[in-house]
Amino acid sequence: MTPLGNILAFDLGTSSVRALVLDAHAVPVPGALARRKQSPTVDDDGAATLDAQAYLAALIECVDELHAAGRLDGVTHVAASAQWHSILPLDAAGKPLGPVLAWLDTRPRAPETATGPADEAAFHHRTGAWWHPLYWTVRIPWLRERSGTAPAAFTGLGEYVWSALLGEGPISVSQASGAGVLDLSAQTWDAEALSLAGAREKELPTLAGPGWRGRLRAEYAGRWPALAKAEWAAPYGDGAASNVGSGAGDASRAAITVGTSAAVRVAQEVPAGAPMPPLPSQLWRYRLDHTRIVTGRAYSGGGNLFAWAQRALLLPEGDALDAALDEIVPGRVGVWADPRFGGDRPPGMTPPGEGRLGGLGLTTTGPQILAALMDGVCAQIATDLAVLESTVGRAVDVRLGGGAVAASAWWRRAFASALAPRRVEAVENPEVGAVGAAMILLADHPNG
Template structure:
């Protein structure tokens, strides 16, 4: 049996084929870049129809190459927080708001949760522009004829499948889900102003979907395959990294970045205490993931490469190797603003300590090291809820592409043990392990057996591959 894994990210959409142990099959990968519309006012949107077209092109490519034979299960990981307004026919009434969009604002004169701390504990979220409690009223004021709302993955799968309810993992990213009861939270729904029928149906445990007839004819190899409930990309990345218990935290750097820790908390079980600075979402009905996220990651390199005329290849490697992670330019990497609970708008990045000798590589290194320090601060908060310091597994396309960045993380996170998971497709791998019901085995199948020790923060910066033009991944 093989597994088709779909990764519905921000910078690309990908389809790849894995074996029964969630190992990627050589060459069985199709990828399409995604055009993300960004603007100075905080816009961060995607075109839903173009996104769907990119996914179907990936499936066509895999089918043409013969990679869809023996597929019995389809797993999906997808970006959290996205939302698109739909009409009665299920067609988009505007672009998809992604996690990067900072325009939604709390309506003037409207009160928030009655007890903000209790609200945060129940939903793992805040009354914040990133969540549907603020996004839905903002969209409704600007969109005529809204019949219902969906996330990007529900829209895409709704076009392909006989049904596409929202998984508890994706629902937790809306900020409207009661994480213990696994039902829409009444207060959060009221804040969102959601009317009956406007929110997606929630997928039951062990939900399975099938392709619509037309698409089953297009990809007959998938006609009998079962599609499983999507997993939020951050949760999937933890599982794919083998970080599935409180001993081990995942730091993932793709397009954006995050630090997260997974705990087993079955539905109906009391939730652990949640520090006020951290969010909490669902992996599935059995596990929760707690952490912090940042709007900056591999997109820092993309910006620097586009703006600063960086050297390329070995020249950039050598220039970074000459810089010690703790001696670089001071920088605030919040170019895209804050993820919750912060409220800084897009354009909040800063550089400190510029001189006439400052060059493009100094600026890049300062931004990268700035993100490392933000992660270190939040990891300390995350550790406050567990019994002992954790070890860290680094993953994601951007950090895999940069040996210097990995060493900078090792320095910022010292004295913790820091390892690196070199496999780029950790999100897809994690989604497949969730679909297989093998989350407890993820440490063996997806993580520690394939990690490598990162350089000691006291050693010289490594000379391996550094940041490249393809560094940004999907998160």
């Protein structure tokens, strides 16, 4: 195994691709960051897709930028945090047959003749997921129905990128669990989930075993000689990596992350083969790695609500907006909001467009509406955090991170108010996903 040096870490997100270099302790190297924005194609029917080849090109541009600046020297390992739930149909040659369905895409529906799991509660406990349009159990049959060419295989966005760069793209148990087709305890593809998806194991990515590492194909090793011998770990799920990067890698702390969307999660030690702890019906559960699970709830509304309000209400920016929000007391805004503008994440089935605002009057201001949206997200999360705490048997501290809350002092105060009396600490590092992925890799390295 290669001795530890610097780590190249990626965050393969919905709105951007980011690449940064960290030292052997997962501390970012100053100035060693490259990013490229991404814009999912969305429409009123619920579509939210990404162009896989354009996404790959953006990642390559990031690495080219770091290479040109000499930032890749000394890199020995590569890790990535990648969006959960994405899926891409492939032809027999491994080429995309269409765009990537991102987690935001709400169009998939189960075939009319399908009946779902034989025992929904047992299926949920075993896989941590539901028979729901977010997961491959519904997405694979839906994609088959709409493909002009019958797909030969299905993969995730991160696995597609890795396959292009390395020549192989196995899937980590973290990413596989987010697809909703993994037996969490056995860490194998779940037989009932495969049956629901109408898929065979050979049509899915190979599961990466503990300690799996890949290396660049010759084409890219020549392009980036500093990475020629670097060891690449299979991408981890973004939510799991964010927990670790936020300092919430065990059951003593919950991580609340507000980026484009929002989520609350708690990690626990549960090795392969061990029985799963009880799982409340409204929570999902995935694997963080081969020895830990992560349980939580996710929401479609987060920083995208902030961005919508800025755009639609023509709000002031910077200090002017901060000053206007300072006049508003969290929890006592005078306006209320149902923040499900983008619909529900599982197990909910509410479609996009169900957001609500109430209590509006002729004196209502734009900053009040924005505050109501932020308060609404806080209230959702506070309710589910109480349920989440029941799975670990105690109240937990909270690590609050993500670009959206990092940009809004008012939102941080609103979370502290909604979650009191818990201790709420803000995470200053905006790159918790990439840093968390590097930390998971380090934990798996004998010299980490």
